């Protein structure tokens with residue numbers, strides 16, 4: 047994705063690039079219908095500023111987010127952008143802050159409430175090997191039982207324990223938390239998980255699904271890399287979606 051540098055910008059080049067990428071990501075989510083009114087968050091760590099993160103302004107729809115309206119916050123959710131008039135949903139940042147804090151590789155974190163992912167999070171057995179995309183994730187998802195709205199810090203210990211060495215946590219009866227080494231990496235994982243859940247929902251609504259055999263899942267996961275595009279994980283796919291967003295509106299770049 048080509049970034050445009052702002053003239054006389056108050057942002058570093060790295061921050062402006064991160065802002066544009068994240069704003070574009072919010073627009074992709076809105077375009078795909080993965081938004082939840084003014085709720086849910088996608089957050090990224092600012093690589094050139096220790097302990098600084100970007101989050102969506104609380105009250106703004108994903109389809110309205112722009113590079114400069116994103117709010118820079120510290121790990122506790124305090125605003126570092128004094129002149130940004132928007133509020134931060136500090137409660138919503140609690141689980142993001144926890145994972146950003148304890149996992150150095152969690153550069154980008156996505157949490158949604160889409161119907162398909164929430165439905166699978168509320169199903170006994172969770173995601174099942176009933177389709178191609180679901181097979182990507184078998185053995186790679188962690189689950190955490192519902193304890194009410196995730197705003198209490200004392201739940202953190204259990205969230206981290208249940209996540210273990212996985213990087214996707216299915217919050218039961220709630221929704222997924224997807225972490226990535228980069229924003230495009232988190233995006234492509236999220237996209238495949240969303241598709242896996244949508245198709246499981248459709249399959250199970252028709253009758254008894256065919257479960258893929260464990261041996262076949264192993265072969266599938268072993269050979270998946272052959273279908274991947276060389277370069278940064280999810281980058282080509284992300285850029286293609288940004289071009290689609292640009293056909294709707296390019297205001298996210300500002």
Ligand SMILES: [Zn+2]
Nearest residue numbers: 157159220221
């Ligand atoms: Zn939530």
